[in-house]
Amino acid sequence: MQAQQRPRQRAQQPAAIDAEHIGFAYEAVPILEDVSLRVEPGEFLGLVGPNAGGKSTLLKLILGVLTPQQGRVRVLGQSPKQARRRLGYVPQYPAFPRDFPIDVLSVVLMGRLGTGSGLGAVLGAGLGGWRKRDREIAQRTLIDVEAGDLASAPIGSLSGGQLQRVLLARALVGEPELLILDEPTANIDQRLEGEIFELLARLNAKLTIVVVSHDIGFISSYVSRVACLNRTLMCHQTASIDSELISSLYGEPVRVISHDHPHDHGEEPHGQAATAAGAGAGAGQHG
């Protein structure tokens, strides 16, 4: 995570994500219908929607794990598979066994895979062990996510919140241009949820972020734009969300609790989010 990469001129950069008229079905079950989504560099997009609405499927299409039957996905101006190494990804559930004998620093270092050139680019890493530079970057990234003291802890000893920070560090350590998070706060308490989103808001000064959540009210005060997905991309607007819209998205009346979060966007270029969160400083409680 090096700050040297200043955001270049917007106009010259390809869209971070450019999905055009995506159609996708598992066997005969349609999951996505005519979904078009364009995410500009520097955006902080919240992707919300009900369970089974296709959020994870859309992520998998962006990551190149799945291929759409219809339409086309471009990521950072490349095909999803080519763009993979320029992405950071935080999964909803860690796919590894918690009893694996490995310490936190080694887990974070795995995010450095695929950053090399030459043979290292083909095999994911060069030959032998990690270089000193990789270790330093991993250590620094752990400090950035406020988990610097966990470097030598076994991965199985972490709490849910600590593990989430480590997964975030693993995604950031490859110096991605686009960060994709799938329900990053599903398994942690609300105070930590706020802290993680504060952190993401700070990171947004340097990179494009897409975060999937089912918690539409909560994320709307942090992100610069919300996309709502329920088989089709139902709404795609910039202001914060009202209860009418949530009801139409979920198909039934939903109890909506309004809450505001104090947070500092730094050189945040997106006016709407800052305005939405500007009121009610100090009331950081959620729900």
Added chain:
Amino acid sequence: MNEFFRALSEHAFLQQALIAGLLASIGCGLIGPFVVVKRITFLAGGIAHSVLAGMGAALYYGHDPLTGALVAAVVAALLIGWVRLRWRTGEDTAIGALWAIGMAIGILYVSKTPGYATDLMSFLFGNILLVPARELWFMAALDGVLLVSVALFYRQFVAVAFDDEFARLRGIPVDLFYLLLLVLVAVTVVLMIQVVGLILVIALLTLPAAVAGQWTRTLASMMMLATALGVLLTSGGLAFSYAPDLPTGPTIILLAGALYLLSASSAGVLAKRRARRAVRGMSER
């Protein structure tokens, strides 16, 4: 025991047996931990048993059984790997089928080969006392293959074993390294067949690594401890079995099993004691 050490200084066959044990321990220490943490014990068992097809065929056609074993093991590993990567499910059925079919083919070949039936017994249960010097060189070469592969691709193997989904997203050719890992498991199986035989291979491959995993916190230290335990178990088994003239392979395996039980129960007791102490510490505060 003294009798063993006296014999060891006198008899070349015992010294060769000891060296064979050391060479097998390197494989057990390098690859065993991957089998344990990746939870592919059943898969390794399938590879081990299907090796009999290769040994039987080699014997029947007049080739070296170990070469036949190596070919069969690698073919079995690639077949199982291909089934898993191609269909994602049904892997365990395929392993079970390969396990039994491989043995059936091997037994047919062995029964049609004129000669000693003891060959079959030493394939199945090993005969560390009959390892010729030529085969020690073969084992050393296999160890070389394992050492070089793991040293070169340590990071890739750990990444694929730990979280293959993430490794794939980082651009690692996951399928390639998964197949390579299975081939290394196959090589290790062949390495150990001389010592404990193909039926007992699975215990020597997994038990030292499992014990090491109970006392270490990184894969690298698990590998080193597993290698040391392998040395201890093979040499110990050789020493224990010598005076009472017991078959060495089963003696090694029983030692390994006893060590595993001891380790698992004491690790459990220690964990309970730590938890009790932590709770007491809380109430005293």
